[in-house]
Amino acid sequence: MSVTMSPKDFATATPSWWCPGCGDFGVLSALKQALAELGKQPKDVAFISGIGCSGKISGYIHSYAFHGVHGRSLPVATAVKLANRDLTVIAAGGDGDGYAIGAGHFVHAVRRNPDVTYIVMDNQTYGLTKGQSSPTSATGYVASVSPDGNPDTPLNGLALALAAGATFLARGFSAQPKQMVAMIKAAIEHRGFSIVEVMSPCVTYNKINTYAWFKENTEDLTVRDGYAPNDRLAAFEALTREGDIPLGIIYKEERPTFEDRTGLPEAPIARLDLHPPREEFASIQAAYR
Amino acid sequence: MILNSVEVMFGGQAGDGSLTTGDLIAGVFKRMGLEVYTYKDFPSRIRGGHTNYVIRAGEHHDYGMADAVDGLVAFDLEAVEAHIEEMRPGGFVIFDNTSETIPDDVRRSDVTWYEVPLGKIAKVDLGLELVRNTISLGVLGALIGMDPEIIRHDVRGVYQRKGEKVVDLNMRAIEAGENYVLEHFGDRPSGYGLVAGADGDRLIMMGNDAISYGALVAGCRFMAGYPITPATDILEWMSKQLPKFGGVVVQAEDELAAITMTLGAAFAGVRAMTATSGPGQALMTEAIGLAGVLEIPVVVVECARTGPSTGMPTKTEQSNLNHLIYSGHGEIPRVILAPGTVRESFELTVAAFNLAERYQLPVFVLTEQALCQSKATLAPLDIDKVKIDRGKLIDDGEVVFGEYKRFAFTEDGVSPRVIPGVPGGMHLAPGSEHNDAGVITENPRNRARMMEKRMGKLESMRPELPRAVLHGIADADIGIIGFGANRGPIAEAVQRLAAGGVLTRFLQLRTLWPFPDDDIKEFVRGAQHVFVVENNYTGQVMQLIRAVVGPLDALHGLRKYDGRPFRPIEIIEPIRQMAEVAQDDTAEVI
Numbered sequence: 001m002s003v004t005m006s007p008k009d010f011a012t013a014t015p016s017w018w019c020p021g022c023g024d025f026g027v028l029s030a031l032k033q034a035l036a037e038l039g040k041q042p043k044d045v046a047f048i049s050g051i052g053c054s055g056k057i058s059g060y061i062h063s064y065a066f067h068g069v070h071g072r073s074l075p076v077a078t079a080v081k082l083a084n085r086d087l088t089v090i091a092a093g094g095d096g097d098g099y100a101i102g103a104g105h106f107v108h109a110v111r112r113n114p115d116v117t118y119i120v121m122d123n124q125t126y127g128l129t130k131g132q133s134s135p136t137s138a139t140g141y142v143a144s145v146s147p148d149g150n151p152d153t154p155l156n157g158l159a160l161a162l163a164a165g166a167t168f169l170a171r172g173f174s175a176q177p178k179q180m181v182a183m184i185k186a187a188i189e190h191r192g193f194s195i196v197e198v199m200s201p202c203v204t205y206n207k208i209n210t211y212a213w214f215k216e217n218t219e220d221l222t223v224r225d226g227y228a229p230n231d232r233l234a235a236f237e238a239l240t241r242e243g244d245i246p247l248g249i250i251y252k253e254e255r256p257t258f259e260d261r262t263g264l265p266e267a268p269i270a271r272l273d274l275h276p277p278r279e280e281f282a283s284i285q286a287a288y289r
Numbered sequence: 290m291i292l293n294s295v296e297v298m299f300g301g302q303a304g305d306g307s308l309t310t311g312d313l314i315a316g317v318f319k320r321m322g323l324e325v326y327t328y329k330d331f332p333s334r335i336r337g338g339h340t341n342y343v344i345r346a347g348e349h350h351d352y353g354m355a356d357a358v359d360g361l362v363a364f365d366l367e368a369v370e371a372h373i374e375e376m377r378p379g380g381f382v383i384f385d386n387t388s389e390t391i392p393d394d395v396r397r398s399d400v401t402w403y404e405v406p407l408g409k410i411a412k413v414d415l416g417l418e419l420v421r422n423t424i425s426l427g428v429l430g431a432l433i434g435m436d437p438e439i440i441r442h443d444v445r446g447v448y449q450r451k452g453e454k455v456v457d458l459n460m461r462a463i464e465a466g467e468n469y470v471l472e473h474f475g476d477r478p479s480g481y482g483l484v485a486g487a488d489g490d491r492l493i494m495m496g497n498d499a500i501s502y503g504a505l506v507a508g509c510r511f512m513a514g515y516p517i518t519p520a521t522d523i524l525e526w527m528s529k530q531l532p533k534f535g536g537v538v539v540q541a542e543d544e545l546a547a548i549t550m551t552l553g554a555a556f557a558g559v560r561a562m563t564a565t566s567g568p569g570q571a572l573m574t575e576a577i578g579l580a581g582v583l584e585i586p587v588v589v590v591e592c593a594r595t596g597p598s599t600g601m602p603t604k605t606e607q608s609n610l611n612h613l614i615y616s617g618h619g620e621i622p623r624v625i626l627a628p629g630t631v632r633e634s635f636e637l638t639v640a641a642f643n644l645a646e647r648y649q650l651p652v653f654v655l656t657e658q659a660l661c662q663s664k665a666t667l668a669p670l671d672i673d674k675v676k677i678d679r680g681k682l683i684d685d686g687e688v689v690f691g692e693y694k695r696f697a698f699t700e701d702g703v704s705p706r707v708i709p710g711v712p713g714g715m716h717l718a719p720g721s722e723h724n725d726a727g728v729i730t731e732n733p734r735n736r737a738r739m740m741e742k743r744m745g746k747l748e749s750m751r752p753e754l755p756r757a758v759l760h761g762i763a764d765a766d767i768g769i770i771g772f773g774a775n776r777g778p779i780a781e782a783v784q785r786l787a788a789g790g791v792l793t794r795f796l797q798l799r800t801l802w803p804f805p806d807d808d809i810k811e812f813v814r815g816a817q818h819v820f821v822v823e824n825n826y827t828g829q830v831m832q833l834i835r836a837v838v839g840p841l842d843a844l845h846g847l848r849k850y851d852g853r854p855f856r857p858i859e860i861i862e863p864i865r866q867m868a869e870v871a872q873d874d875t876a877e878v879i
Binding site for chain 2 (some may be wrong): 043051059062065066077079080083105182227262263274276278281284285289
């Protein structure tokens, strides 16, 4: 059954807490557009977010939304999917949430490959705590806790995911809505763990990685000659070479999902009858006689 | 002759098969109609290091450890040196003297020594050193009167899957042990004798198995966990069984993931649990707070071990109670249930799932190494009695968007709970403070009301909480309070004190939080002395009791924190001494 949905169907009455001009607005509208174009119903969408400015997005998507603790959106999302595989499960958070406090879970979610879409809104700073360096801040980035410049090397989240066995990698820019909608749709439709990293400028604290800076320093991979997102080595080269930040669908492969590999039944566990024939329980007890 | 009561200790190096043989002995005792309790005392390593396995058998239910070891089966000198002081005068030692001899200062004269070259017989006569365990079983059986047919039946059961050749070798090993006793010790009986009765319809089960089985029967279909001693048994058990019932088990990357996965599955409508021990519990703290504020029903089993930090990972302790009650920033309602027997491990796990869903909060099942990894005999578990009560769950039909409020204020503090997929129920579940609809707000009036709604559940649930159990003489002047694995030794102490003319009563706490204030007040009232028995240094239960009844002189702490469970005599002696003093005082007054 196909129902025509509009992005408005995924809007909530809650006013946004983001600063005017925040890159996260672009991500939010692209998400709503993508969900509507895919004909999803709010009741069938579970939207899990972490903590930070970007984590607030779960409050703005009309769905079954879960705004949990810092860095743990992926284990929650993985379990929601296992519990009810009929749901469209989306997790979202920032670069701090996903690549710092949640980095351990990020790698393991990639390895498991649950059918979950993960949106990383990367602004290269900690916005909600007022502008400290984040895992993706450039070396030398001057911030309140790194007054002499960030001493760390920025983390390449997508390359890390590729090394861990990612099956879908894409990167967008929040000022390019059309491309974002297309890649979020592709990500949701991908059977497996799909990562969409979005360059989402922080207009308040990050005065370096601005909209203008991203326009200057990004490259649309889809227009590069002969680039096909099914070559792991080419993807690694694109992600790690010096120069412009690649945008587009960077890598995609099919692999059994976590749900398949754990042998989940077709019907959601959440709908199981919890009263199987008592003989099935009794036979377990008999082994202790 | 001591009939039908024995505590055997099997001691050697980890990895030498003594745990398998210990299980075998326990099984044979059970099939002989005896009641059994086992206690594993093993090092935190896989090969090497002293390990022992205690098997107690007799005619009473719900044992813990005995006062002393009756028979020590020692595979090396280290086992003798480590445990000779625990031997009962009149007891016996079976010692493998293949390569070591007993020094004179260790050779207690009040125990009987049976030196058998177990290793040599195994290697030379039978061709396989490994079977010395089975030879020792033959020796032990012949010395204390274990039924030879049952021994053979059970040994066959264990080795059958390895083929007839292995079975045959083990049969000859039993016989070699029996013959050695006939030939060398015919004139030196052990002083112990077992008489076989009917096994009847009984089980022999470990605490962790009973918790797992309880969870399965109670409808748990999702578990996430991270391996940690002594809780791993549960993760392993559930991995085997849950998929057969349509459920799933995830081995998480850490305990942060294990608990947040548990929350995720429960949020989506599945009865979900995790199991861990102290170090893992510490990592789960933040997410437990989230479960409290999001009103998500989760069951967390804590199999406590000796802390702090790595502590003694394979040893027992009751030092994590405060952690379960107080851990976390902010305040949430939570429940802590503590089983005292294997049967209660099953029953209270079932209760935990129902309480968690009826009141939408985290429920802990707190057990400890000396119970969760111990086996006991028990009558079959009545699965027909298990009722699954999911409380105010809406997993079907639909609700009206705008009217439905996930965190609605209600009389008992519990709001109807929809799960994803139900039309009209869309909402935000935020860890931030929120209003009844789930919208984040810092409004002071709403905040106060929400706190009262959530915390009020602790009061509205009281009638449904598992009550404390009263053992012993109801109006005795001397009271004992304890929980968990101490139920066995305390209940035994009560009986034996009574036989010696000292009347006591014992309040076995089963709900530790919310603390049973009324039961405590009632119990302490009128008692001249109350002994609080617990395995920790600071007296965590004692402090809770003081908070209820004040710092009474009548309260006495009886604490043990060496990583080992209480033996009954360690409870009996201080109480007997106090009773004698009290009697003297009375005499003076008169």
